Amino acid sequence: MAELIQILVSGLAAGSIYALAAVGFTLLWQASQTINFAQGEFVMLPAFFVLIGMTVLGLPMWTSILLALVLSLLILGVAFKRLIVEPMLPHGTLPLVIATIALGLLLKESVKEFYGATAQPFPAIFPQTVYNVAGASVSVQDICNLVVSMLAIGGLQLFLNRTRTGRCMQASAQNPAVAEILGVNVKRMVLYTFLINAALATIASVLISPIYLAKFSNGETLGLVAFIAAIVGGFNQIRGALVGGLLIGVIDNLSAVYISAQYRAAMPLLLLIAIILLRPQGLLGTPEGRTV
Amino acid sequence: MNMRADNTNAPILSVHNISKQFGGIRAVNGVSFDVRKGEILGLIGPNGSGKSTLFNCILGQLKPTEGHCEINGRSTDGVRPADLSLMGVGRTFQQLSVFPKMSVLDNVILAGQEHQGSMLSRLLGKPDAGLTGKAEQLIEFFRLTPYRDTPAGSLSYGQQKLVDAAMAFMAGPGIVLLDEPAGGVNLTMLGHLKERLVTYNREHGTTFVVIEHNMEFVMSLCTRIIVLAQGEIIAEGTPDEIRSNQMVIDAYLGG
Numbered sequence: 044m045a046e047l048i049q050i051l052v053s054g055l056a057a058g059s060i061y062a063l064a065a066v067g068f069t070l071l072w073q074a075s076q077t078i079n080f081a082q083g084e085f086v087m088l089p090a091f092f093v094l095i096g097m098t099v100l101g102l103p104m105w106t107s108i109l110l111a112l113v114l115s116l117l118i119l120g121v122a123f124k125r126l127i128v129e130p131m132l133p134h135g136t137l138p139l140v141i142a143t144i145a146l147g148l149l150l151k152e153s154v155k156e157f158y159g160a161t162a163q164p165f166p167a168i169f170p171q172t173v174y175n176v177a178g179a180s181v182s183v184q185d186i187c188n189l190v191v192s193m194l195a196i197g198g199l200q201l202f203l204n205r206t207r208t209g210r211c212m213q214a215s216a217q218n219p220a221v222a223e224i225l226g227v228n229v230k231r232m233v234l235y236t237f238l239i240n241a242a243l244a245t246i247a248s249v250l251i252s253p254i255y256l257a258k259f260s261n262g263e264t265l266g267l268v269a270f271i272a273a274i275v276g277g278f279n280q281i282r283g284a285l286v287g288g289l290l291i292g293v294i295d296n297l298s299a300v301y302i303s304a305q306y307r308a309a310m311p312l313l314l315l316i317a318i319i320l321l322r323p324q325g326l327l328g329t330p331e332g333r334t335v
Numbered sequence: 336m337n338m339r340a341d342n343t344n345a346p347i348l349s350v351h352n353i354s355k356q357f358g359g360i361r362a363v364n365g366v367s368f369d370v371r372k373g374e375i376l377g378l379i380g381p382n383g384s385g386k387s388t389l390f391n392c393i394l395g396q397l398k399p400t401e402g403h404c405e406i407n408g409r410s411t412d413g414v415r416p417a418d419l420s421l422m423g424v425g426r427t428f429q430q431l432s433v434f435p436k437m438s439v440l441d442n443v444i445l446a447g448q449e450h451q452g453s454m455l456s457r458l459l460g461k462p463d464a465g466l467t468g469k470a471e472q473l474i475e476f477f478r479l480t481p482y483r484d485t486p487a488g489s490l491s492y493g494q495q496k497l498v499d500a501a502m503a504f505m506a507g508p509g510i511v512l513l514d515e516p517a518g519g520v521n522l523t524m525l526g527h528l529k530e531r532l533v534t535y536n537r538e539h540g541t542t543f544v545v546i547e548h549n550m551e552f553v554m555s556l557c558t559r560i561i562v563l564a565q566g567e568i569i570a571e572g573t574p575d576e577i578r579s580n581q582m583v584i585d586a587y588l589g590g
Contacts, residue, residue, distance in 0.1 A: 214434045214445050221432040225446055226417030329436075 045178030050296045056185035057254075058292020059192030063247040064269035065276065065284035066196055067240035072278055073216040074236035077128050078140050081147035083266020085241070089115045089248035090165055090257040091154055097166070104166050112245045120241035124234060147262060154259040165252035188250045195246050196285055199239065203281070212236060264308075268295075271315045277328020286326055290314075345408070347372045347510050347542050348393070353402035354566075355388050362388040363399070364566040372509070375536055375543045377553040377574075380563035381587055386546050387429075389563070390514060393544075394419060394426065406510065420446075425503035425511040429518060431495050432502065435488025439479055439498055442487045443470040446502035466505075473501040477531055493524030500528065504535065510542040517549040525549075529556050554578065562586065 096107025169187040203209035215232035276287025299307040346369035363385040391397040395414040447466040562570040564586040
Protein backbone atom coordinates (compact mmCIF):
# COMPACT_ATOMS: atom_id res chain seq x y z
CA MET A 44 0.00 0.00 0.00
CA ALA A 45 2.77 2.40 0.98
CA GLU A 46 4.56 1.56 -2.23
CA LEU A 47 1.42 2.15 -4.25
CA ILE A 48 0.91 5.61 -2.71
CA GLN A 49 4.50 6.42 -3.51
CA ILE A 50 4.10 5.34 -7.11
CA LEU A 51 0.82 7.19 -7.50
CA VAL A 52 2.25 10.44 -6.15
CA SER A 53 5.32 10.39 -8.35
CA GLY A 54 3.21 9.21 -11.30
CA LEU A 55 0.77 12.09 -10.85
CA ALA A 56 3.65 14.53 -10.44
CA ALA A 57 5.29 13.42 -13.69
CA GLY A 58 1.88 13.16 -15.38
CA SER A 59 0.96 16.71 -14.43
CA ILE A 60 4.06 17.95 -16.24
CA TYR A 61 3.16 15.85 -19.30
CA ALA A 62 -0.28 17.42 -19.03
CA LEU A 63 1.20 20.91 -19.32
CA ALA A 64 2.77 19.98 -22.64
CA ALA A 65 -0.35 18.11 -23.76
CA VAL A 66 -2.63 21.03 -22.95
CA GLY A 67 -0.43 23.25 -25.11
CA PHE A 68 -0.74 20.68 -27.87
CA THR A 69 -4.54 20.76 -27.79
CA LEU A 70 -4.65 24.57 -27.56
CA LEU A 71 -2.58 25.00 -30.69
CA TRP A 72 -4.69 22.44 -32.52
CA GLN A 73 -7.94 24.15 -31.60
CA ALA A 74 -6.76 27.66 -32.32
CA SER A 75 -4.89 27.11 -35.55
CA GLN A 76 -4.95 23.44 -36.60
CA THR A 77 -1.29 23.21 -35.69
CA ILE A 78 -0.07 19.77 -34.64
CA ASN A 79 3.20 20.77 -33.10
CA PHE A 80 5.64 17.87 -33.30
CA ALA A 81 8.30 20.15 -31.85
CA GLN A 82 6.35 20.33 -28.59
CA GLY A 83 8.90 18.13 -26.80
CA GLU A 84 11.72 20.43 -27.88
CA PHE A 85 9.60 23.38 -26.74
CA VAL A 86 9.78 21.86 -23.25
CA MET A 87 13.47 20.99 -23.57
CA LEU A 88 14.64 24.45 -24.69
CA PRO A 89 13.60 26.82 -21.86
CA ALA A 90 15.77 24.86 -19.40
CA PHE A 91 18.78 25.81 -21.52
CA PHE A 92 17.68 29.45 -21.50
CA VAL A 93 17.74 29.24 -17.70
CA LEU A 94 21.20 27.63 -17.77
CA ILE A 95 22.51 30.29 -20.14
CA GLY A 96 21.14 32.97 -17.81
CA MET A 97 22.81 31.40 -14.79
CA THR A 98 26.13 30.18 -16.18
CA VAL A 99 26.84 32.54 -19.07
CA LEU A 100 25.23 35.74 -17.79
CA GLY A 101 25.70 34.97 -14.12
CA LEU A 102 22.12 35.84 -13.21
CA PRO A 103 20.34 34.48 -10.13
CA MET A 104 18.06 31.47 -10.69
CA TRP A 105 14.70 33.27 -10.58
CA THR A 106 15.92 36.05 -12.88
CA SER A 107 17.14 33.39 -15.28
CA ILE A 108 13.75 31.68 -15.16
CA LEU A 109 12.11 35.00 -15.95
CA LEU A 110 14.55 35.50 -18.81
CA ALA A 111 13.75 32.01 -20.07
CA LEU A 112 10.04 32.81 -19.97
CA VAL A 113 10.51 36.00 -21.97
CA LEU A 114 12.75 34.28 -24.53
CA SER A 115 10.29 31.38 -24.84
CA LEU A 116 7.36 33.75 -25.37
CA LEU A 117 9.32 35.50 -28.11
CA ILE A 118 10.86 32.47 -29.81
CA LEU A 119 8.45 29.61 -29.14
CA GLY A 120 5.42 31.90 -29.17
CA VAL A 121 5.70 34.89 -31.49
CA ALA A 122 8.49 33.76 -33.84
CA PHE A 123 7.07 30.21 -34.16
CA LYS A 124 3.69 31.62 -35.17
CA ARG A 125 5.00 34.31 -37.50
CA LEU A 126 7.85 32.44 -39.19
CA ILE A 127 6.53 28.89 -39.39
CA VAL A 128 2.81 28.53 -38.73
CA GLU A 129 1.53 31.54 -40.66
CA PRO A 130 3.48 30.86 -43.87
CA MET A 131 2.84 27.09 -43.76
CA LEU A 132 -0.79 26.88 -42.64
CA PRO A 133 -2.31 27.97 -45.97
CA HIS A 134 -0.63 24.91 -47.52
CA GLY A 135 -2.54 22.57 -45.23
CA THR A 136 -2.04 20.66 -42.03
CA LEU A 137 0.43 18.10 -43.34
CA PRO A 138 3.12 20.52 -44.60
CA LEU A 139 2.86 22.29 -41.26
CA VAL A 140 3.31 19.02 -39.40
CA ILE A 141 6.44 18.31 -41.42
CA ALA A 142 7.69 21.84 -40.73
CA THR A 143 7.25 21.34 -36.98
CA ILE A 144 9.15 18.05 -37.16
CA ALA A 145 11.96 19.93 -38.89
CA LEU A 146 11.81 22.65 -36.26
CA GLY A 147 12.10 20.03 -33.53
CA LEU A 148 15.23 18.59 -35.17
CA LEU A 149 16.68 22.07 -35.59
CA LEU A 150 16.14 22.98 -31.94
CA LYS A 151 17.52 19.67 -30.73
CA GLU A 152 20.63 19.75 -32.89
CA SER A 153 21.22 23.44 -32.15
CA VAL A 154 21.27 22.82 -28.41
CA LYS A 155 23.60 19.85 -28.94
CA GLU A 156 25.88 21.91 -31.15
CA PHE A 157 25.96 25.14 -29.19
CA TYR A 158 25.52 24.01 -25.59
CA GLY A 159 26.67 20.42 -25.42
CA ALA A 160 25.56 16.85 -25.78
CA THR A 161 25.88 15.87 -22.15
CA ALA A 162 23.10 16.09 -19.61
CA GLN A 163 23.39 19.31 -17.60
CA PRO A 164 22.53 19.47 -13.90
CA PHE A 165 19.62 21.81 -13.36
CA PRO A 166 19.02 23.70 -10.11
CA ALA A 167 16.17 22.41 -7.98
CA ILE A 168 13.41 24.94 -7.45
CA PHE A 169 11.78 23.09 -4.61
CA PRO A 170 13.38 21.43 -1.56
CA GLN A 171 14.56 17.89 -2.18
CA THR A 172 13.20 16.75 1.16
CA VAL A 173 11.44 13.41 1.34
CA TYR A 174 8.79 12.84 3.97
CA ASN A 175 7.53 9.57 5.28
CA VAL A 176 3.74 9.54 5.00
CA ALA A 177 2.08 6.35 6.26
CA GLY A 178 5.17 4.40 5.34
CA ALA A 179 5.46 5.89 1.87
CA SER A 180 8.31 8.19 0.87
CA VAL A 181 6.74 11.28 -0.60
CA SER A 182 9.03 13.92 -2.03
CA VAL A 183 8.24 17.59 -1.57
CA GLN A 184 9.42 18.19 -5.11
CA ASP A 185 6.79 15.81 -6.51
CA ILE A 186 4.03 17.44 -4.51
CA CYS A 187 5.15 20.92 -5.53
CA ASN A 188 5.40 19.93 -9.20
CA LEU A 189 1.88 18.53 -9.04
CA VAL A 190 0.52 21.63 -7.32
CA VAL A 191 2.21 24.10 -9.68
CA SER A 192 1.06 22.21 -12.79
CA MET A 193 -2.49 21.94 -11.51
CA LEU A 194 -2.54 25.63 -10.63
CA ALA A 195 -1.29 26.50 -14.11
CA ILE A 196 -3.92 24.37 -15.84
CA GLY A 197 -6.67 25.43 -13.45
CA GLY A 198 -5.73 29.07 -13.95
CA LEU A 199 -5.82 28.58 -17.70
CA GLN A 200 -9.29 27.03 -17.51
CA LEU A 201 -10.52 29.94 -15.41
CA PHE A 202 -8.98 32.38 -17.84
CA LEU A 203 -10.62 30.71 -20.84
CA ASN A 204 -14.06 30.37 -19.25
CA ARG A 205 -14.35 33.37 -16.99
CA THR A 206 -12.71 36.25 -18.78
CA ARG A 207 -13.98 37.99 -21.87
CA THR A 208 -10.62 37.56 -23.55
CA GLY A 209 -10.72 33.83 -22.78
CA ARG A 210 -14.16 33.45 -24.27
CA CYS A 211 -13.12 35.36 -27.35
CA MET A 212 -10.24 32.88 -27.68
CA GLN A 213 -12.71 29.99 -27.52
CA ALA A 214 -14.96 31.68 -30.05
CA SER A 215 -12.01 32.26 -32.38
CA ALA A 216 -11.10 28.58 -32.17
CA GLN A 217 -14.65 27.34 -32.76
CA ASN A 218 -15.82 29.61 -35.55
CA PRO A 219 -13.17 32.11 -36.64
CA ALA A 220 -15.17 33.59 -39.51
CA VAL A 221 -18.09 34.56 -37.32
CA ALA A 222 -15.88 35.65 -34.43
CA GLU A 223 -14.19 38.01 -36.86
CA ILE A 224 -17.53 39.40 -38.00
CA LEU A 225 -18.54 39.97 -34.38
CA GLY A 226 -15.43 42.09 -34.01
CA VAL A 227 -13.16 39.67 -32.20
CA ASN A 228 -9.54 40.19 -33.17
CA VAL A 229 -9.02 36.58 -34.20
CA LYS A 230 -5.36 36.94 -35.12
CA ARG A 231 -4.56 38.34 -31.71
CA MET A 232 -6.49 35.53 -30.02
CA VAL A 233 -4.46 32.96 -31.96
CA LEU A 234 -1.28 34.75 -30.91
CA TYR A 235 -2.39 34.54 -27.27
CA THR A 236 -2.74 30.79 -27.72
CA PHE A 237 0.84 30.52 -28.95
CA LEU A 238 2.04 32.63 -26.04
CA ILE A 239 0.15 30.46 -23.56
CA ASN A 240 1.67 27.35 -25.11
CA ALA A 241 5.15 28.86 -24.79
CA ALA A 242 4.49 29.76 -21.15
CA LEU A 243 3.18 26.25 -20.36
CA ALA A 244 6.27 24.76 -22.03
CA THR A 245 8.51 26.97 -19.89
CA ILE A 246 6.76 25.91 -16.69
CA ALA A 247 7.02 22.25 -17.71
CA SER A 248 10.68 22.69 -18.55
CA VAL A 249 11.57 24.29 -15.23
CA LEU A 250 9.64 21.62 -13.31
CA ILE A 251 10.93 18.57 -15.13
CA SER A 252 14.59 19.45 -15.69
CA PRO A 253 15.69 19.14 -12.04
CA ILE A 254 14.46 15.52 -12.20
CA TYR A 255 15.69 14.40 -15.62
CA LEU A 256 18.54 16.95 -16.01
CA ALA A 257 18.65 19.28 -19.01
CA LYS A 258 19.59 17.38 -22.13
CA PHE A 259 19.21 18.19 -25.82
CA SER A 260 17.36 14.93 -26.46
CA ASN A 261 14.79 15.33 -23.66
CA GLY A 262 12.19 16.48 -26.14
CA GLU A 263 12.00 13.12 -27.92
CA THR A 264 10.22 11.34 -25.09
CA LEU A 265 8.40 14.40 -23.81
CA GLY A 266 6.96 15.29 -27.19
CA LEU A 267 5.78 11.75 -27.79
CA VAL A 268 4.25 11.43 -24.33
CA ALA A 269 2.48 14.79 -24.65
CA PHE A 270 1.13 13.81 -28.05
CA ILE A 271 -0.15 10.50 -26.73
CA ALA A 272 -1.61 12.19 -23.65
CA ALA A 273 -3.50 14.63 -25.87
CA ILE A 274 -4.89 11.83 -28.03
CA VAL A 275 -5.76 9.59 -25.09
CA GLY A 276 -7.59 12.38 -23.30
CA GLY A 277 -9.26 13.85 -26.36
CA PHE A 278 -7.50 16.18 -28.72
CA ASN A 279 -10.13 18.88 -28.55
CA GLN A 280 -10.47 19.17 -24.78
CA ILE A 281 -8.15 20.81 -22.28
CA ARG A 282 -9.39 18.61 -19.45
CA GLY A 283 -8.89 15.63 -21.75
CA ALA A 284 -5.21 16.53 -22.13
CA LEU A 285 -5.00 16.88 -18.35
CA VAL A 286 -6.52 13.46 -17.75
CA GLY A 287 -4.37 11.94 -20.51
CA GLY A 288 -1.19 13.37 -19.02
CA LEU A 289 -1.95 12.23 -15.48
CA LEU A 290 -3.00 8.78 -16.69
CA ILE A 291 0.19 8.26 -18.65
CA GLY A 292 2.33 9.45 -15.74
CA VAL A 293 0.65 6.95 -13.41
CA ILE A 294 0.65 4.07 -15.90
CA ASP A 295 4.30 4.70 -16.71
CA ASN A 296 5.30 4.54 -13.03
CA LEU A 297 3.05 1.58 -12.26
CA SER A 298 4.34 -0.44 -15.18
CA ALA A 299 7.97 0.33 -14.30
CA VAL A 300 7.45 -1.24 -10.89
CA TYR A 301 4.84 -3.92 -11.46
CA ILE A 302 5.45 -5.02 -15.04
CA SER A 303 8.92 -4.34 -16.33
CA ALA A 304 11.22 -1.33 -16.20
CA GLN A 305 12.52 -2.32 -19.62
CA TYR A 306 9.10 -2.15 -21.25
CA ARG A 307 7.81 0.95 -19.47
CA ALA A 308 8.32 3.08 -22.57
CA ALA A 309 6.02 0.75 -24.50
CA MET A 310 3.09 1.24 -22.13
CA PRO A 311 1.99 4.68 -23.34
CA LEU A 312 2.16 3.34 -26.90
CA LEU A 313 -0.02 0.36 -26.00
CA LEU A 314 -2.47 2.75 -24.39
CA LEU A 315 -2.43 4.87 -27.53
CA ILE A 316 -3.22 1.87 -29.72
CA ALA A 317 -6.01 0.77 -27.41
CA ILE A 318 -7.57 4.23 -27.41
CA ILE A 319 -7.34 4.61 -31.17
CA LEU A 320 -9.02 1.24 -31.63
CA LEU A 321 -11.70 1.58 -28.96
CA ARG A 322 -12.39 5.28 -28.52
CA PRO A 323 -10.73 7.30 -31.27
CA GLN A 324 -12.11 10.63 -30.01
CA GLY A 325 -10.23 10.10 -26.73
CA LEU A 326 -11.52 9.53 -23.22
CA LEU A 327 -13.14 12.95 -22.84
CA GLY A 328 -13.06 14.17 -26.43
CA THR A 329 -16.00 14.71 -28.71
CA PRO A 330 -16.00 13.35 -32.26
CA GLU A 331 -14.94 16.02 -34.69
CA GLY A 332 -15.43 16.16 -38.42
CA ARG A 333 -12.82 18.21 -40.18
CA THR A 334 -11.56 18.27 -43.69
CA VAL A 335 -7.80 18.34 -43.88
CA MET B 336 -52.11 47.44 -35.89
CA ASN B 337 -48.44 47.92 -35.32
CA MET B 338 -45.49 50.17 -35.94
CA ARG B 339 -44.53 48.57 -39.21
CA ALA B 340 -45.80 51.40 -41.37
CA ASP B 341 -44.14 54.20 -39.48
CA ASN B 342 -43.36 56.39 -42.46
CA THR B 343 -42.57 59.73 -40.88
CA ASN B 344 -38.85 59.03 -40.46
CA ALA B 345 -35.96 59.26 -42.83
CA PRO B 346 -35.04 55.89 -44.32
CA ILE B 347 -32.96 53.67 -42.02
CA LEU B 348 -31.41 51.97 -45.05
CA SER B 349 -30.93 53.62 -48.44
CA VAL B 350 -29.64 51.75 -51.45
CA HIS B 351 -28.51 54.16 -54.14
CA ASN B 352 -28.14 52.86 -57.67
CA ILE B 353 -26.02 49.83 -56.76
CA SER B 354 -24.35 47.87 -59.56
CA LYS B 355 -21.88 45.06 -59.21
CA GLN B 356 -19.90 43.64 -62.07
CA PHE B 357 -17.97 40.34 -61.85
CA GLY B 358 -15.81 40.16 -64.95
CA GLY B 359 -18.30 40.15 -67.81
CA ILE B 360 -21.31 39.44 -65.64
CA ARG B 361 -23.39 42.23 -64.19
CA ALA B 362 -24.81 40.56 -61.08
CA VAL B 363 -26.63 43.65 -59.83
CA ASN B 364 -27.69 46.46 -62.15
CA GLY B 365 -28.70 49.89 -60.89
CA VAL B 366 -30.77 48.86 -57.87
CA SER B 367 -32.18 51.60 -55.64
CA PHE B 368 -34.63 51.41 -52.73
CA ASP B 369 -35.24 52.75 -49.25
CA VAL B 370 -36.21 50.89 -46.09
CA ARG B 371 -38.03 52.81 -43.37
CA LYS B 372 -37.98 52.21 -39.68
CA GLY B 373 -40.20 49.39 -38.58
CA GLU B 374 -40.61 47.85 -42.03
CA ILE B 375 -40.17 44.16 -42.77
CA LEU B 376 -38.84 44.16 -46.29
CA GLY B 377 -38.48 40.95 -48.25
CA LEU B 378 -35.89 40.66 -50.98
CA ILE B 379 -36.75 37.76 -53.25
CA GLY B 380 -35.81 36.47 -56.65
CA PRO B 381 -34.90 33.30 -58.48
CA ASN B 382 -31.44 31.76 -58.14
CA GLY B 383 -28.79 33.97 -59.68
CA SER B 384 -30.99 37.08 -59.49
CA GLY B 385 -28.32 38.97 -57.55
CA LYS B 386 -29.92 38.88 -54.07
CA SER B 387 -26.85 37.69 -52.21
CA THR B 388 -24.55 40.03 -54.13
CA LEU B 389 -26.81 42.95 -53.26
CA PHE B 390 -26.92 41.82 -49.64
CA ASN B 391 -23.14 41.69 -49.44
CA CYS B 392 -22.89 45.14 -51.04
CA ILE B 393 -25.29 46.52 -48.40
CA LEU B 394 -23.20 44.96 -45.64
CA GLY B 395 -20.01 46.42 -47.05
CA GLN B 396 -18.55 42.97 -47.71
CA LEU B 397 -18.47 43.51 -51.45
CA LYS B 398 -17.52 46.83 -52.95
CA PRO B 399 -20.15 47.83 -55.49
CA THR B 400 -18.92 48.77 -58.95
CA GLU B 401 -21.26 51.74 -58.83
CA GLY B 402 -23.54 53.28 -56.24
CA HIS B 403 -23.51 53.13 -52.47
CA CYS B 404 -25.58 52.22 -49.42
CA GLU B 405 -26.33 54.21 -46.31
CA ILE B 406 -27.50 52.95 -42.97
CA ASN B 407 -28.85 55.73 -40.77
CA GLY B 408 -27.23 58.18 -43.15
CA ARG B 409 -23.79 56.57 -42.87
CA SER B 410 -22.20 54.92 -45.87
CA THR B 411 -21.45 51.21 -45.49
CA ASP B 412 -18.71 51.44 -48.07
CA GLY B 413 -15.48 50.02 -46.65
CA VAL B 414 -17.03 49.41 -43.23
CA ARG B 415 -15.49 46.44 -41.46
CA PRO B 416 -17.97 43.68 -40.56
CA ALA B 417 -17.28 44.25 -36.88
CA ASP B 418 -18.20 47.93 -37.14
CA LEU B 419 -21.59 47.11 -38.61
CA SER B 420 -22.81 45.75 -35.32
CA LEU B 421 -21.57 48.90 -33.61
CA MET B 422 -23.66 50.85 -36.14
CA GLY B 423 -26.72 48.99 -34.86
CA VAL B 424 -26.86 46.50 -37.72
CA GLY B 425 -27.52 42.88 -36.82
CA ARG B 426 -27.36 40.04 -39.27
CA THR B 427 -27.93 36.36 -39.48
CA PHE B 428 -26.13 34.03 -41.81
CA GLN B 429 -27.12 31.57 -44.48
CA GLN B 430 -24.76 29.10 -42.84
CA LEU B 431 -25.04 28.64 -39.12
CA SER B 432 -23.01 31.07 -37.12
CA VAL B 433 -23.05 29.62 -33.63
CA PHE B 434 -20.00 28.69 -31.58
CA PRO B 435 -20.75 24.97 -31.22
CA LYS B 436 -19.01 24.15 -27.95
CA MET B 437 -20.14 27.24 -26.08
CA SER B 438 -23.46 27.36 -24.25
CA VAL B 439 -26.41 29.13 -25.84
CA LEU B 440 -26.06 31.85 -23.20
CA ASP B 441 -22.36 32.37 -23.93
CA ASN B 442 -23.08 32.52 -27.65
CA VAL B 443 -25.63 35.26 -27.20
CA ILE B 444 -23.44 37.18 -24.75
CA LEU B 445 -20.53 37.02 -27.17
CA ALA B 446 -22.68 38.55 -29.91
CA GLY B 447 -23.30 41.51 -27.59
CA GLN B 448 -19.84 42.85 -28.23
CA GLU B 449 -18.47 41.76 -24.90
CA HIS B 450 -15.03 41.96 -26.44
CA GLN B 451 -15.23 45.74 -26.53
CA GLY B 452 -13.41 47.78 -23.94
CA SER B 453 -9.86 48.03 -22.73
CA MET B 454 -7.57 45.03 -22.44
CA LEU B 455 -7.67 45.35 -18.66
CA SER B 456 -11.45 45.34 -18.50
CA ARG B 457 -11.51 42.30 -20.74
CA LEU B 458 -9.19 40.46 -18.39
CA LEU B 459 -10.37 41.70 -15.02
CA GLY B 460 -13.80 43.16 -15.62
CA LYS B 461 -17.08 41.34 -15.31
CA PRO B 462 -16.90 38.17 -17.39
CA ASP B 463 -19.97 39.13 -19.38
CA ALA B 464 -19.59 42.93 -19.44
CA GLY B 465 -23.05 43.05 -17.81
CA LEU B 466 -24.72 41.47 -20.81
CA THR B 467 -26.16 38.36 -19.16
CA GLY B 468 -29.49 40.00 -18.36
CA LYS B 469 -30.09 41.12 -21.91
CA ALA B 470 -28.93 37.79 -23.30
CA GLU B 471 -31.32 35.94 -21.00
CA GLN B 472 -34.22 38.13 -22.11
CA LEU B 473 -33.53 37.29 -25.74
CA ILE B 474 -33.14 33.60 -24.94
CA GLU B 475 -36.48 33.75 -23.16
CA PHE B 476 -37.99 35.67 -26.07
CA PHE B 477 -36.97 32.98 -28.54
CA ARG B 478 -38.14 30.33 -26.04
CA LEU B 479 -34.68 28.83 -25.72
CA THR B 480 -34.53 29.02 -21.92
CA PRO B 481 -34.44 25.21 -21.45
CA TYR B 482 -31.28 25.17 -23.58
CA ARG B 483 -29.60 28.15 -21.88
CA ASP B 484 -26.61 26.10 -20.72
CA THR B 485 -26.57 23.55 -23.55
CA PRO B 486 -23.68 23.70 -26.04
CA ALA B 487 -25.17 25.42 -29.08
CA GLY B 488 -23.74 22.78 -31.42
CA SER B 489 -25.91 20.05 -29.90
CA LEU B 490 -29.22 21.80 -30.66
CA SER B 491 -31.33 20.99 -33.70
CA TYR B 492 -30.74 23.00 -36.86
CA GLY B 493 -33.89 25.02 -36.37
CA GLN B 494 -33.03 25.79 -32.76
CA GLN B 495 -29.59 26.93 -33.85
CA LYS B 496 -31.28 29.31 -36.29
CA LEU B 497 -33.15 30.77 -33.31
CA VAL B 498 -29.87 31.18 -31.42
CA ASP B 499 -28.53 32.86 -34.54
CA ALA B 500 -31.50 35.26 -34.50
CA ALA B 501 -31.05 35.98 -30.78
CA MET B 502 -27.38 36.76 -31.48
CA ALA B 503 -28.34 39.16 -34.27
CA PHE B 504 -30.59 41.13 -31.88
CA MET B 505 -28.00 41.27 -29.15
CA ALA B 506 -26.23 44.42 -30.25
CA GLY B 507 -29.53 46.24 -29.84
CA PRO B 508 -29.77 46.91 -33.53
CA GLY B 509 -32.16 49.20 -35.29
CA ILE B 510 -32.03 47.00 -38.36
CA VAL B 511 -31.48 43.28 -38.79
CA LEU B 512 -30.60 41.65 -42.10
CA LEU B 513 -31.67 38.03 -42.26
CA ASP B 514 -30.02 35.85 -44.89
CA GLU B 515 -32.32 32.95 -45.76
CA PRO B 516 -33.64 32.43 -42.22
CA ALA B 517 -36.03 29.70 -43.38
CA GLY B 518 -33.41 27.57 -45.14
CA GLY B 519 -33.44 24.02 -43.80
CA VAL B 520 -35.85 24.81 -40.96
CA ASN B 521 -38.85 22.53 -40.42
CA LEU B 522 -42.39 23.88 -40.69
CA THR B 523 -43.18 24.02 -36.97
CA MET B 524 -39.97 25.82 -36.21
CA LEU B 525 -40.51 28.12 -39.16
CA GLY B 526 -43.91 29.20 -37.86
CA HIS B 527 -42.33 29.83 -34.50
CA LEU B 528 -39.50 31.87 -36.00
CA LYS B 529 -41.91 33.96 -38.05
CA GLU B 530 -44.17 34.61 -35.07
CA ARG B 531 -41.19 35.69 -32.95
CA LEU B 532 -39.83 38.02 -35.63
CA VAL B 533 -43.21 39.70 -36.11
CA THR B 534 -43.61 40.07 -32.34
CA TYR B 535 -40.15 41.56 -32.00
CA ASN B 536 -40.86 43.98 -34.81
CA ARG B 537 -44.13 45.02 -33.16
CA GLU B 538 -42.65 45.42 -29.69
CA HIS B 539 -39.39 47.10 -30.59
CA GLY B 540 -39.98 48.67 -33.98
CA THR B 541 -36.89 46.91 -35.31
CA THR B 542 -36.54 46.97 -39.07
CA PHE B 543 -35.92 43.73 -40.96
CA VAL B 544 -34.57 43.04 -44.40
CA VAL B 545 -35.11 39.39 -45.30
CA ILE B 546 -33.54 37.50 -48.18
CA GLU B 547 -35.45 34.33 -48.75
CA HIS B 548 -36.30 31.56 -51.19
CA ASN B 549 -39.31 30.32 -49.26
CA MET B 550 -42.16 32.33 -50.82
CA GLU B 551 -44.77 31.39 -48.23
CA PHE B 552 -42.50 32.53 -45.42
CA VAL B 553 -41.77 35.87 -47.11
CA MET B 554 -45.38 36.49 -48.07
CA SER B 555 -46.61 35.94 -44.53
CA LEU B 556 -43.77 37.78 -42.79
CA CYS B 557 -43.07 40.87 -44.86
CA THR B 558 -44.89 44.16 -45.19
CA ARG B 559 -43.26 45.00 -48.51
CA ILE B 560 -41.45 42.87 -51.05
CA ILE B 561 -38.89 43.68 -53.72
CA VAL B 562 -38.39 41.14 -56.50
CA LEU B 563 -35.07 40.90 -58.27
CA ALA B 564 -34.42 39.14 -61.56
CA GLN B 565 -31.18 39.23 -63.49
CA GLY B 566 -29.80 41.89 -61.18
CA GLU B 567 -32.68 44.35 -61.56
CA ILE B 568 -35.82 45.17 -59.61
CA ILE B 569 -38.76 43.85 -61.59
CA ALA B 570 -41.48 44.41 -59.03
CA GLU B 571 -42.10 46.04 -55.70
CA GLY B 572 -45.19 46.06 -53.51
CA THR B 573 -47.24 44.39 -50.81
CA PRO B 574 -47.35 40.60 -50.67
CA ASP B 575 -50.75 40.62 -52.39
CA GLU B 576 -49.53 42.84 -55.21
CA ILE B 577 -46.48 40.65 -55.72
CA ARG B 578 -48.51 37.46 -55.71
CA SER B 579 -50.61 38.67 -58.62
CA ASN B 580 -47.80 40.35 -60.60
CA GLN B 581 -47.42 38.69 -64.00
CA MET B 582 -43.73 39.61 -64.36
CA VAL B 583 -42.96 37.93 -61.05
CA ILE B 584 -44.84 34.83 -62.01
CA ASP B 585 -42.99 34.73 -65.33
CA ALA B 586 -39.60 35.26 -63.68
CA TYR B 587 -40.21 32.42 -61.24
CA LEU B 588 -41.67 30.04 -63.78
CA GLY B 589 -39.02 30.95 -66.35
CA GLY B 590 -41.74 32.18 -68.71
